Amino acid sequence: MTGWLLKISTSLSFSSLAFALNNGLGVTPAMGWNPYNAFLCSTTEAQYQTQAQSLVSLGLPSLGYNYFNIDCGWQATVRTSAGDITWDPTIFPSGVPALGIFVHNLGLKFGVYSDGGVFACDFVGGTAHYIGSLGHETSDADTFASWGADYLKYDNCYAVNSTDFVDDNPPILIEPHYATMENALAATGRPILFSACEWGVQDPARWPASAVANSWRIANDIGPPASWDNLFRIINQLVPITQFAGPGGWNDLDLLEVGNVGLTTVEQQTHFAFWAAAKSPLLISTDLTTVTAETLGILKNTGIIAVNQDSLGKSISFKRRYTNDQDVWSGPLADGSTVAVVINWQNVSRSLTFSLADVGFSSAIATDLNTGTSLGKLTTSYTSTVAAHGSLVLKLTGGVSAPIPTFTYYPATSGTLGGGATPRVVNDTVTVVGFVGNGGTLTFTNVDGGTAGGTKLLSFDYINGDVTFTNTACSNCRNTFVSVNGGTAVQVQMPLSAQSWDILFSGYLVSLPGFNAGKTNTVTLSNPSAYTPDFYRMGVAM
């Protein structure tokens, strides 16, 4: 199956852009601490107190980490006789309001947690049946406000019914659950930052203007345990929605795994820098009583924190992928400079060359934000040793624009379709070719190699809505194998264009050798064992 029929029905409901929630909160991404990646849903009152004290004694609040949030597992399983949400007294002998006072007395903001379902999430396969807030939004918002809550993380377990624990393709619209709770929070009159934890299953970045939250999880959990594959899955899922992040509403890539098992120190550095530059909330989620100097070194990088908290509030966006080699992302900062994040996908330390043209410059003055070192003026490119899964994080100022290539376009529908490849009408103006791969092929003929042939820059416009909740061979991406004039097929990983099958990704770039001069070339797209995206057109740079 190509998958393009799945999910199209849900996608049609979400056509408008997200607008930031206008409650004056989340002007920059939230920073703070949450227990989940370290303690799951089993955090005790004593642990919360110790962690809050550690956050302060480690000097983290002065760097911006000032939300101290509880997570799942705090609730009782039945409401009070008055119908109010309440805590489990064996977990919270002094009560949640007392923890709120404790946290406030440390100078921190206090975050609470609930769930827009019949029951909340838990750690025992959904059998704990902690209280959920669905149908009790007004009462629970009032309770949280009375406890002094400054933040609410709102989860999505049992959102469908009392037996459906975690549903990555729910048969109902989830957005009203979040809108109802947000309205209830607003009605309390207390400023409570609203963090939607819907796991990205109905593309909350595209929820309409009435919505909805100061941040929204874009994807399934990063862990625990963390893994490099989980990062790849989340990063691919971010590709089509970076433009929706802004002051008041942010793409939430999930809690940090800095300090935890599953990622190397270098991978944690890449994770932290990418999350920061994507303007994700930065919620530390490790045991602060055993934190190492290496972990603190990552979390306390003030240059990278400044990128996260930059007042312009623009996320980095996807610029270029060199499959299995490097990703290049960049975005603007308030002072007119640019931040570029280059990820080394290779499993080894190696010499990595970053082309400034990939972020639109021919030259720029650079600072390495991982080290704080000034690199001076870079012209054309910058080559440096980058550790396995490490990254370059560069602040670029005084950038001189690189020439913008112009492309000759070849519509996919005018290509030669082999095997099962079939045109698909998206709308009045866009028809794509689907079922490429698994025997289906799309061949562009009479492609112009210019006067010299050789290596050409290609640009693909495609649709890939093959969203995944769990890791696959190409999580939230699809592989296309591209062959020029019958030569070796080159693997190209194409990330999501959206979570539905009606939105294009425009301008995926790949350079390939093997072109002849003149309009004599063929370019064939295929995949022997999976489907590729659906193609709209291919451009060839003049």
Ligand SMILES: *[C@@H]1O[C@H](CO)[C@@H](O)[C@H](O)[C@H]1NC(C)=O
């Ligand atoms: C709960 O929802 C799931 C998923 O839609 C469905 O399969 C199941 O039948 C529902 N159960 C009840 C009791 O309604």
Ligand SMILES: *[C@@H]1O[C@H](CO)[C@@H](O)[C@H](O)[C@H]1NC(C)=O
């Ligand atoms: C890195 O190693 C993993 C696990 O062996 C492998 O699946 C992956 O293809 C490797 N990546 C690259 C870019 O070589």
Ligand SMILES: *[C@@H]1O[C@H](CO)[C@@H](O)[C@H](O)[C@H]1NC(C)=O
């Ligand atoms: C058709 O779909 C394309 C790709 O998503 C979109 O850019 C364009 O605005 C759509 N056109 C119409 C008329 O809906």
